[in-house]
Amino acid sequence: xxxxxxxxxRQELLRLKRQNHMAVRGHKLLKEKRDGLMKQFMTIIRxxxxxxxxxxxxxGEAFQNFVFASADMDYKSMEEALSMPAKKIxxxxxxxxxxxxxxxxxxxxxxxxxxxxxxxxxxxDLDSSLETFNDALKDMIKLxxxxxxxxxxxxxxxxxxxxxxxxxxVFIPQQQETIKYIQAKLNEQERGTIVTLxxxxxxxxxxxQSALQAA
Amino acid sequence: xxxxxxxxxxxxxxxxxxxxxxxxVFGVTTQEEGVESLKIIMESGKHAVLFITEDxxxxxxxxxxxxxxxxxxxxxxxxxxxxxTGEGSRNLSKIVEQAVGSDIIG
Numbered sequence: 008x009x010x011x012x013x014x015x016x017r018q019e020l021l022r023l024k025r026q027n028h029m030a031v032r033g034h035k036l037l038k039e040k041r042d043g044l045m046k047q048f049m050t051i052i053r054x055x056x057x058x059x060x061x062x063x064x065x066x067g068e069a070f071q072n073f074v075f076a077s078a079d080m081d082y083k084s085m086e087e088a089l090s091m092p093a094k095k096i097x098x099x100x101x102x103x104x105x106x107x108x109x110x111x112x113x114x115x116x117x118x119x120x121x122x123x124x125x126x127x128x129x130x131x132d133l134d135s136s137l138e139t140f141n142d143a144l145k146d147m148i149k150l151x152x153x154x155x156x157x158x159x160x161x162x163x164x165x166x167x168x169x170x171x172x173x174x175x176x177v178f179i180p181q182q183q184e185t186i187k188y189i190q191a192k193l194n195e196q197e198r199g200t201i202v203t204l205x206x207x208x209x210x211x212x213x214x215x216q217s218a219l220q221a222a
Numbered sequence: 223x224x225x226x227x228x229x230x231x232x233x234x235x236x237x238x239x240x241x242x243x244x245x246x247v248f249g250v251t252t253q254e255e256g257v258e259s260l261k262i263i264m265e266s267g268k269h270a271v272l273f274i275t276e277d278x279x280x281x282x283x284x285x286x287x288x289x290x291x292x293x294x295x296x297x298x299x300x301x302x303x304x305x306x307t308g309e310g311s312r313n314l315s316k317i318v319e320q321a322v323g324s325d326i327i328g
Contacts (some may be wrong), residue, residue, distance in 0.1 A: 048321055052314070059310060063301050070303035073239045084237060094244040098226040100270045100294065111296065113270060115228075117244075124242070137242050144243060147300060148228070151271045154314065155296030161321035 010185040015192035023189070027182040034174040041167045044106050048160045061114045062146045069143050072136030079130035088124035088133070095119060098148070109161045110156035113148055229263050229295070231256070232275030236303040245273075253281060260285050269295045275302035276309035 013019045077085055095118045102109040126134075227246050230237045231326055234249030239310060241247045246269065248259040263272055272295045279286065279299040299310040315325045 045321070052318055055314060059314065065311065066301055069239075070236060070301070073236075074303050077235055082235065089238060089241040094242065096228060096244040098228055098270045100224065100226055109293075110295070111270070119244075133239075136223075136239060140239050141243055147273060147298065148271060151273070151296045152319070154298055157317050158312075159293075161310035161317045164321040174240075197233075 009181065010188050011181055012188075013185060017105045017193065020186065020189045020193070023182055023186050027179065027186065030174055030179050030182060034171065034179065037171045037174065040106055041171055042162065044108070044164045044167060046061060047105055048157065048164060051153055051157045051160065055150065055157055058146060058150045060155060062143060062150050063098075065139060065143045065146065069136055069139035071213055072132055072139060076130045076132035076136050079132060080128075084128060085133075088129050103161070104155075106163070108159055111152055111161055113152045115148060226270035226294075227268050228271045228273070229269040229274040231263065232273075232302060233279050236275055240273075250278070256282050257285055260289075263295065264289050264292065267294070270323070271295055272297045273300050274298070275300055276307045277302050279309050279313075280307070320321055 098115045233247040237257045250256045
Protein backbone atom coordinates (compact mmCIF):
# COMPACT_ATOMS: atom_id res chain seq x y z
CA UNK A 8 0.00 0.00 0.00
CA UNK A 9 1.36 3.33 -1.05
CA UNK A 10 1.77 5.86 1.66
CA UNK A 11 0.61 9.44 1.36
CA UNK A 12 2.99 12.07 0.09
CA UNK A 13 3.52 14.17 3.22
CA UNK A 14 6.43 15.57 5.16
CA UNK A 15 7.43 13.41 8.12
CA UNK A 16 6.88 16.05 10.80
CA ARG A 17 5.23 15.93 14.19
CA GLN A 18 2.50 18.30 13.00
CA GLU A 19 1.65 16.05 10.08
CA LEU A 20 1.57 13.06 12.41
CA LEU A 21 -0.93 14.71 14.74
CA ARG A 22 -3.11 15.75 11.81
CA LEU A 23 -3.07 12.26 10.32
CA LYS A 24 -3.87 10.64 13.64
CA ARG A 25 -6.91 12.86 14.03
CA GLN A 26 -8.00 12.14 10.48
CA ASN A 27 -7.54 8.44 10.93
CA HIS A 28 -9.66 8.46 14.06
CA MET A 29 -12.43 10.19 12.13
CA ALA A 30 -12.14 7.81 9.18
CA VAL A 31 -12.44 4.77 11.43
CA ARG A 32 -15.55 6.20 13.04
CA GLY A 33 -17.07 7.07 9.67
CA HIS A 34 -16.32 3.61 8.42
CA LYS A 35 -18.12 2.05 11.36
CA LEU A 36 -21.17 4.26 10.83
CA LEU A 37 -21.32 3.61 7.10
CA LYS A 38 -21.04 -0.10 7.68
CA GLU A 39 -24.01 0.06 10.00
CA LYS A 40 -25.94 2.11 7.45
CA ARG A 41 -25.19 -0.47 4.78
CA ASP A 42 -26.43 -3.30 6.99
CA GLY A 43 -29.57 -1.39 7.87
CA LEU A 44 -30.30 -0.60 4.25
CA MET A 45 -29.72 -4.19 3.29
CA LYS A 46 -32.20 -5.38 5.90
CA GLN A 47 -34.87 -2.99 4.61
CA PHE A 48 -34.06 -3.92 1.05
CA MET A 49 -34.48 -7.64 1.64
CA THR A 50 -37.95 -7.25 3.16
CA ILE A 51 -39.02 -4.97 0.32
CA ILE A 52 -37.66 -7.19 -2.41
CA ARG A 53 -39.39 -10.27 -0.99
CA UNK A 54 -42.66 -8.41 -0.90
CA UNK A 55 -42.12 -7.19 -4.46
CA UNK A 56 -41.40 -10.69 -5.70
CA UNK A 57 -44.60 -12.05 -4.22
CA UNK A 58 -46.76 -9.16 -5.36
CA UNK A 59 -45.37 -9.33 -8.87
CA UNK A 60 -46.28 -12.97 -9.16
CA UNK A 61 -49.81 -12.23 -8.02
CA UNK A 62 -50.14 -9.20 -10.29
CA UNK A 63 -48.88 -11.09 -13.32
CA UNK A 64 -51.52 -13.74 -12.77
CA UNK A 65 -54.50 -11.40 -12.35
CA UNK A 66 -53.38 -9.11 -15.11
CA GLY A 67 -52.83 -12.03 -17.46
CA GLU A 68 -56.43 -13.07 -16.93
CA ALA A 69 -57.67 -9.54 -17.38
CA PHE A 70 -55.82 -9.18 -20.65
CA GLN A 71 -57.21 -12.45 -21.89
CA ASN A 72 -60.76 -11.28 -21.12
CA PHE A 73 -60.03 -8.05 -22.83
CA VAL A 74 -58.74 -9.78 -25.94
CA PHE A 75 -61.96 -11.78 -26.12
CA ALA A 76 -63.99 -8.62 -25.70
CA SER A 77 -62.09 -6.81 -28.41
CA ALA A 78 -62.53 -9.79 -30.71
CA ASP A 79 -66.28 -9.35 -30.39
CA MET A 80 -66.16 -5.69 -31.25
CA ASP A 81 -64.35 -3.72 -33.89
CA TYR A 82 -61.56 -1.42 -32.79
CA LYS A 83 -63.43 1.77 -33.65
CA SER A 84 -66.46 1.09 -31.47
CA MET A 85 -64.21 -0.12 -28.68
CA GLU A 86 -62.29 3.10 -28.79
CA GLU A 87 -65.55 5.00 -28.85
CA ALA A 88 -66.90 3.16 -25.81
CA LEU A 89 -63.81 3.89 -23.78
CA SER A 90 -63.00 7.34 -25.06
CA MET A 91 -64.86 9.29 -22.39
CA PRO A 92 -64.16 7.60 -19.10
CA ALA A 93 -66.30 8.71 -16.15
CA LYS A 94 -63.74 7.33 -13.80
CA LYS A 95 -60.81 9.43 -12.73
CA ILE A 96 -57.84 8.33 -10.71
CA UNK A 97 -55.58 10.79 -9.00
CA UNK A 98 -52.43 9.74 -7.29
CA UNK A 99 -50.73 11.42 -4.39
CA UNK A 100 -47.10 10.85 -3.70
CA UNK A 101 -45.49 11.39 -0.34
CA UNK A 102 -41.96 10.50 0.55
CA UNK A 103 -40.80 8.42 3.45
CA UNK A 104 -37.27 8.66 4.73
CA UNK A 105 -35.57 5.29 5.17
CA UNK A 106 -31.91 5.67 6.19
CA UNK A 107 -31.67 8.96 4.30
CA UNK A 108 -33.23 7.49 1.16
CA UNK A 109 -36.47 9.15 0.16
CA UNK A 110 -38.81 6.43 -0.97
CA UNK A 111 -42.24 7.21 -2.39
CA UNK A 112 -45.53 6.33 -0.74
CA UNK A 113 -48.46 6.47 -3.13
CA UNK A 114 -52.06 6.94 -2.17
CA UNK A 115 -54.78 7.30 -4.71
CA UNK A 116 -58.37 8.33 -5.04
CA UNK A 117 -60.89 6.92 -7.44
CA UNK A 118 -63.84 8.90 -8.63
CA UNK A 119 -66.79 7.62 -10.60
CA UNK A 120 -67.49 4.24 -12.07
CA UNK A 121 -65.81 2.68 -15.08
CA UNK A 122 -69.14 1.46 -16.48
CA UNK A 123 -69.75 4.57 -18.53
CA UNK A 124 -70.49 3.17 -21.94
CA UNK A 125 -73.54 1.89 -23.75
CA UNK A 126 -74.31 -1.65 -22.74
CA UNK A 127 -76.05 -2.30 -26.02
CA UNK A 128 -73.11 -1.69 -28.31
CA UNK A 129 -70.40 -3.37 -26.26
CA UNK A 130 -69.54 -6.96 -25.60
CA UNK A 131 -70.31 -8.32 -22.14
CA ASP A 132 -66.73 -9.52 -21.83
CA LEU A 133 -65.70 -5.90 -21.71
CA ASP A 134 -67.42 -5.41 -18.36
CA SER A 135 -65.70 -8.33 -16.73
CA SER A 136 -62.32 -7.50 -18.22
CA LEU A 137 -62.53 -3.91 -17.03
CA GLU A 138 -63.52 -5.17 -13.61
CA THR A 139 -60.43 -7.38 -13.41
CA PHE A 140 -58.30 -4.49 -14.69
CA ASN A 141 -59.78 -2.39 -11.93
CA ASP A 142 -58.92 -5.01 -9.32
CA ALA A 143 -55.42 -5.45 -10.70
CA LEU A 144 -54.79 -1.71 -10.69
CA LYS A 145 -54.59 -1.58 -6.91
CA ASP A 146 -51.86 -4.21 -6.91
CA MET A 147 -50.10 -2.50 -9.79
CA ILE A 148 -49.87 0.80 -7.99
CA LYS A 149 -48.68 -0.90 -4.81
CA LEU A 150 -46.12 -2.86 -6.78
CA UNK A 151 -44.83 0.20 -8.57
CA UNK A 152 -44.31 1.85 -5.20
CA UNK A 153 -42.46 -1.16 -3.84
CA UNK A 154 -40.32 -1.77 -6.91
CA UNK A 155 -39.41 1.88 -7.15
CA UNK A 156 -38.40 1.90 -3.50
CA UNK A 157 -36.31 -1.19 -4.09
CA UNK A 158 -34.59 0.51 -7.02
CA UNK A 159 -33.80 3.62 -5.00
CA UNK A 160 -32.56 1.56 -2.07
CA UNK A 161 -30.40 -0.53 -4.38
CA UNK A 162 -28.69 2.60 -5.69
CA UNK A 163 -28.04 3.84 -2.17
CA UNK A 164 -26.72 0.45 -1.07
CA UNK A 165 -24.32 0.39 -4.00
CA UNK A 166 -23.05 3.86 -3.14
CA UNK A 167 -22.69 3.07 0.55
CA UNK A 168 -20.90 -0.18 -0.18
CA UNK A 169 -18.40 1.63 -2.37
CA UNK A 170 -17.73 4.16 0.35
CA UNK A 171 -17.28 1.45 2.97
CA UNK A 172 -14.87 -0.45 0.75
CA UNK A 173 -12.91 2.65 -0.19
CA UNK A 174 -12.47 3.52 3.47
CA UNK A 175 -11.69 -0.01 4.53
CA UNK A 176 -9.28 -1.04 1.83
CA VAL A 177 -7.71 2.20 0.60
CA PHE A 178 -8.14 5.22 2.81
CA ILE A 179 -7.57 3.77 6.28
CA PRO A 180 -4.63 1.47 5.34
CA GLN A 181 -2.96 4.37 3.55
CA GLN A 182 -3.26 6.58 6.59
CA GLN A 183 -2.01 3.90 8.94
CA GLU A 184 0.94 3.20 6.68
CA THR A 185 1.81 6.89 6.63
CA ILE A 186 1.46 7.22 10.40
CA LYS A 187 3.82 4.29 10.86
CA TYR A 188 6.27 5.79 8.38
CA ILE A 189 6.29 9.18 10.15
CA GLN A 190 6.69 7.57 13.56
CA ALA A 191 9.62 5.50 12.33
CA LYS A 192 11.20 8.53 10.76
CA LEU A 193 10.79 10.61 13.93
CA ASN A 194 12.22 7.81 16.09
CA GLU A 195 15.16 7.53 13.75
CA GLN A 196 15.76 11.25 14.00
CA GLU A 197 15.65 11.06 17.80
CA ARG A 198 18.16 8.23 17.87
CA GLY A 199 20.31 10.18 15.47
CA THR A 200 20.28 13.20 17.80
CA ILE A 201 21.16 11.08 20.83
CA VAL A 202 24.09 9.49 19.04
CA THR A 203 25.34 12.89 17.93
CA LEU A 204 25.05 14.21 21.48
CA UNK A 205 26.93 11.23 22.93
CA UNK A 206 29.63 11.63 20.33
CA UNK A 207 29.98 15.34 21.06
CA UNK A 208 30.14 14.64 24.80
CA UNK A 209 32.85 12.05 24.15
CA UNK A 210 34.91 14.47 22.11
CA UNK A 211 34.59 17.20 24.72
CA UNK A 212 35.59 14.78 27.51
CA UNK A 213 38.64 13.67 25.54
CA UNK A 214 39.65 17.25 24.90
CA UNK A 215 39.32 18.09 28.60
CA GLN A 216 41.43 15.09 29.59
CA SER A 217 44.21 15.93 27.17
CA ALA A 218 44.13 19.54 28.42
CA LEU A 219 44.45 18.25 32.02
CA GLN A 220 47.43 16.03 31.12
CA ALA A 221 49.16 18.87 29.31
CA ALA A 222 48.82 21.08 32.34
CA UNK B 223 -49.31 17.72 -1.70
CA UNK B 224 -49.05 17.34 -5.43
CA UNK B 225 -51.48 15.27 -7.42
CA UNK B 226 -50.34 13.04 -10.22
CA UNK B 227 -51.83 10.98 -13.01
CA UNK B 228 -50.98 7.46 -14.01
CA UNK B 229 -49.71 6.69 -17.50
CA UNK B 230 -49.68 3.47 -19.42
CA UNK B 231 -47.69 2.73 -22.56
CA UNK B 232 -48.07 -0.22 -24.90
CA UNK B 233 -49.67 -1.51 -28.08
CA UNK B 234 -53.08 0.17 -28.54
CA UNK B 235 -55.24 -2.94 -28.35
CA UNK B 236 -53.64 -4.10 -25.10
CA UNK B 237 -53.65 -0.83 -23.17
CA UNK B 238 -56.94 0.56 -24.44
CA UNK B 239 -58.84 -1.16 -21.63
CA UNK B 240 -57.15 1.03 -19.08
CA UNK B 241 -58.59 4.12 -20.66
CA UNK B 242 -61.92 3.24 -19.11
CA UNK B 243 -60.27 3.31 -15.69
CA UNK B 244 -59.11 6.88 -16.04
CA UNK B 245 -55.45 6.33 -16.87
CA UNK B 246 -53.53 8.33 -19.46
CA VAL B 247 -53.15 5.86 -22.29
CA PHE B 248 -50.30 6.05 -24.77
CA GLY B 249 -50.96 3.56 -27.52
CA VAL B 250 -47.90 3.15 -29.71
CA THR B 251 -47.19 0.95 -32.69
CA THR B 252 -43.78 2.02 -33.99
CA GLN B 253 -40.43 2.45 -32.30
CA GLU B 254 -40.37 6.20 -33.07
CA GLU B 255 -43.80 6.66 -31.53
CA GLY B 256 -42.67 4.75 -28.46
CA VAL B 257 -39.57 6.90 -28.00
CA GLU B 258 -41.58 10.07 -28.54
CA SER B 259 -44.33 9.11 -26.09
CA LEU B 260 -41.81 8.06 -23.48
CA LYS B 261 -40.11 11.42 -23.76
CA ILE B 262 -43.41 13.24 -23.31
CA ILE B 263 -44.29 11.20 -20.23
CA MET B 264 -40.87 11.55 -18.63
CA GLU B 265 -40.51 15.25 -19.23
CA SER B 266 -44.04 16.39 -18.38
CA GLY B 267 -43.70 15.54 -14.69
CA LYS B 268 -47.42 14.94 -14.56
CA HIS B 269 -47.22 11.23 -13.94
CA ALA B 270 -46.08 9.47 -10.81
CA VAL B 271 -46.38 5.99 -12.21
CA LEU B 272 -45.75 4.66 -15.69
CA PHE B 273 -46.92 1.19 -16.55
CA ILE B 274 -45.22 -0.17 -19.61
CA THR B 275 -45.98 -3.50 -21.21
CA GLU B 276 -43.09 -5.92 -21.17
CA ASP B 277 -42.68 -6.08 -24.93
CA UNK B 278 -42.30 -2.30 -25.06
CA UNK B 279 -40.10 -2.23 -21.98
CA UNK B 280 -37.70 -4.48 -23.86
CA UNK B 281 -37.86 -2.33 -27.00
CA UNK B 282 -37.36 0.95 -25.16
CA UNK B 283 -34.73 -0.34 -22.75
CA UNK B 284 -32.05 2.14 -23.84
CA UNK B 285 -34.40 5.09 -23.46
CA UNK B 286 -35.62 3.85 -20.08
CA UNK B 287 -32.06 3.51 -18.84
CA UNK B 288 -31.55 7.19 -19.54
CA UNK B 289 -34.28 8.09 -17.08
CA UNK B 290 -33.23 5.60 -14.43
CA UNK B 291 -31.93 8.22 -12.04
CA UNK B 292 -35.13 10.25 -12.13
CA UNK B 293 -37.13 10.14 -8.86
CA UNK B 294 -40.53 10.08 -10.56
CA UNK B 295 -42.24 8.52 -12.40
CA UNK B 296 -41.85 5.01 -11.10
CA UNK B 297 -41.62 2.74 -14.12
CA UNK B 298 -43.26 -0.66 -13.78
CA UNK B 299 -43.15 -3.28 -16.52
CA UNK B 300 -46.44 -5.20 -16.71
CA UNK B 301 -47.23 -8.31 -18.73
CA UNK B 302 -48.99 -7.64 -22.02
CA UNK B 303 -51.90 -9.57 -23.45
CA UNK B 304 -49.41 -12.18 -24.65
CA UNK B 305 -48.66 -13.06 -21.04
CA UNK B 306 -45.58 -12.52 -18.91
CA THR B 307 -42.29 -12.71 -20.79
CA GLY B 308 -40.21 -12.56 -17.64
CA GLU B 309 -38.97 -9.06 -18.42
CA GLY B 310 -40.48 -7.77 -15.19
CA SER B 311 -38.84 -10.44 -13.09
CA ARG B 312 -35.55 -9.81 -14.86
CA ASN B 313 -35.87 -6.17 -13.94
CA LEU B 314 -36.30 -7.19 -10.31
CA SER B 315 -33.28 -9.46 -10.49
CA LYS B 316 -31.27 -6.59 -11.93
CA ILE B 317 -32.14 -4.48 -8.90
CA VAL B 318 -31.09 -7.24 -6.52
CA GLU B 319 -27.85 -7.73 -8.40
CA GLN B 320 -27.05 -4.05 -8.12
CA ALA B 321 -27.62 -4.04 -4.38
CA VAL B 322 -26.21 -7.36 -3.29
CA GLY B 323 -23.74 -8.19 -6.05
CA SER B 324 -25.43 -11.37 -7.14
CA ASP B 325 -28.99 -12.49 -7.73
CA ILE B 326 -29.81 -14.22 -4.47
CA ILE B 327 -33.57 -14.46 -4.71
CA GLY B 328 -33.55 -16.30 -8.02
